[in-house]
Amino acid sequence: MANTVIGSTIVIDGEISGDEDLVVRGTIKGRIGLSASLYVENSGSVEADIETENVEISGSVTGNIRSSDKVELKSDGRMTGDIKAPRILIADGAVFKGNVDMDR
């Protein structure tokens, strides 16, 4: 499936929704709703409420995440906000401030 890439110079202010993977190398402010995976890469910055199946964070995220499967904060990921997901992984080196809820 063709996936969506938001390049490093792109700034989106608004709402993104869809059902395919989304790779963020730029900046998104607003809201993200996906029935697939969100990848926030090193250069990526997301200031949004996020509702997806999977999230993988190597960049920076500010906002609340509600995920139906898994949230993974990689070693260079930075996140501020609450996470609600059945599986949550926080790697060594990651920076996180917020509430974690793994209720299934």
Place this chain on the structure above:
Amino acid sequence: MATRHDDDSATVIGESMLIQGNLQGDEDLHVLGRVDGSIELQRTLVVAESGIVKAEVTVKNAIISGVVVGNVHASEAVELTREGRMVGDINAPRVIIVDGASFRGNVDMGDVENMPARPPRTERPRVSAPAPAPATRSRASAPPAAAPKSEDADATVEVPAPDAGTAKTKVQIKPPSGGGSSPKKKPAFLDPPKARGLPKKGKKKRSRVVVKRK
């Protein structure tokens, strides 16, 4: 370090994606999905055949093969391809509308009076595969007037008559092969009306005349 690394310098909005809001940046943007709101780029916007853009667009170049509803300001060029459909105003020094495209709106290429007549530049912003070239050539044998995809064309988008378009809005309407093919194409009504069942009549008449002479 996500798993995907395809093309570093291009942004793609996939087919199922909907973006509502403002999008700006300094790189090429390919829209296969839908964008509502505004787009502001220092580079090229490519609206693919599946793409829908309902936005105020300010870019350097725009190549439209999908649907655009809204005004487009380009500092360089706007190209409506064969599959492109657009409603809105175009403001750009170069505007290219290819045969088959649908467009309704105003075109402003700037100060037309003081503009030197320029030969069409050969290089154009081209991002995707050069698919149109062979396609247009093969169309020479197809019926000339019919829009290629009229059945799925948006009902509100109408192709303006080519003559009216050139006269009023100074749109460059480019025939697919540079106008060279137009003399070859005879309008249907100039051809002998074989298909309409008229030839029989003609033969009868002629035979009647012959009989009289005898």
